[in-house]
Amino acid sequence: xxxxxxxxxxxxxxxxxxxxxxxxxxxxxxxxxxxxxxxxxxxxxxxxxxxxxxxxxxxxxxxxxxxxxxxxxxxxxxxxxxxxxxxxxxxxxxxxxxxxxxxxxxxxxxxxxxxxxxxxxxxxxxxxxxxxxxxxxxxxxxxxxxxxxxxxxxxxxxxxxxxxxxxxxxxxxxxxxxxxxxxxxxxxxxxxxxxxxxxxxxxxxxxxxxxxxxxxxxxxxxxxxxxxxxxx
Numbered sequence: 001x002x003x004x005x006x007x008x009x010x011x012x013x014x015x016x017x018x019x020x021x022x023x024x025x026x027x028x029x030x031x032x033x034x035x036x037x038x039x040x041x042x043x044x045x046x047x048x049x050x051x052x053x054x055x056x057x058x059x060x061x062x063x064x065x066x067x068x069x070x071x072x073x074x075x076x077x078x079x080x081x082x083x084x085x086x087x088x089x090x091x092x093x094x095x096x097x098x099x100x101x102x103x104x105x106x107x108x109x110x111x112x113x114x115x116x117x118x119x120x121x122x123x124x125x126x127x128x129x130x131x132x133x134x135x136x137x138x139x140x141x142x143x144x145x146x147x148x149x150x151x152x153x154x155x156x157x158x159x160x161x162x163x164x165x166x167x168x169x170x171x172x173x174x175x176x177x178x179x180x181x182x183x184x185x186x187x188x189x190x191x192x193x194x195x196x197x198x199x200x201x202x203x204x205x206x207x208x209x210x211x212x213x214x215x216x217x218x219x220x221x222x223x224x225x226x227x228x229x230x231x232x
Contacts, residue, residue: 005065006078037135040089041078043105044157045070046125055091058107059126059161062091062175073157074098100157108162108169111146121158123148127160142168 010036020171043058048071053064057076068091074164075098081088109123119131121142133140142148150166 001095002069002093003079003090004070004093005061006091007065036082038080038222039077039106040080040108041076041106042106043076043103043154045072045076045101046158047076048072051079057091058105059158060107060109062089064091069093075103080224085111101153101155101226104151105154105161106149106151108149109147111142111144111148114142114144116141121148122151128163128166129151129160130163130166132162132164133166141211 010126017226031216041058041060045055045057046059047056047061048054048068050067053067055062055064055070055076056070057078060078062078070093075092075094075096077092079090079092081090107123107126107128109126111121111123113122115121121128121130121133130140130142132152147169148166149163149169150163152161152163152165154161
């Protein structure tokens, strides 16, 4: 696994990165001297522009610091790390294989368009079908400009994401029930951070996955014990 720094200045990622980092710090997940990591995006590398040092991961474009060895169709991730009040973002080139229609995809971004009559929205370059979310939460409503986190399956690479987990990211939505880290939500069972999901065992951020102890998915981290989505 290799990583390349992402430019924060002037990007949509910047307010997301600082908001997530600040929220987790307030929640007491780490002390000021410890590094905390947040997984924002996970999915296929959809496009690369070496001339402009940009890469699109899970439909979200990022400007890189320097050159990379990313290849279209492989698996990538975007992680935000904060330590001593300083926020960094990295694009990770993963060794695991991306399989369209099988590998779960996670995307964090700002809604750029919504078709509520057909339960479709766009986050960056990613088209999302959120009809399944409405079957569980009929009152769920998205608007242009909302910050959202969604997860699901893409039957075709670069195609529509069939979201089966997702939430608005707001001041009261990061760590409460039915929110990013609450029950029946992005960090609940069978969701982004539950068992058999993006951050559960045998998944993106659980055992046998992206990283080990003191990292994205190990103990004292995003999805391990004493962390954002684990016990305590």
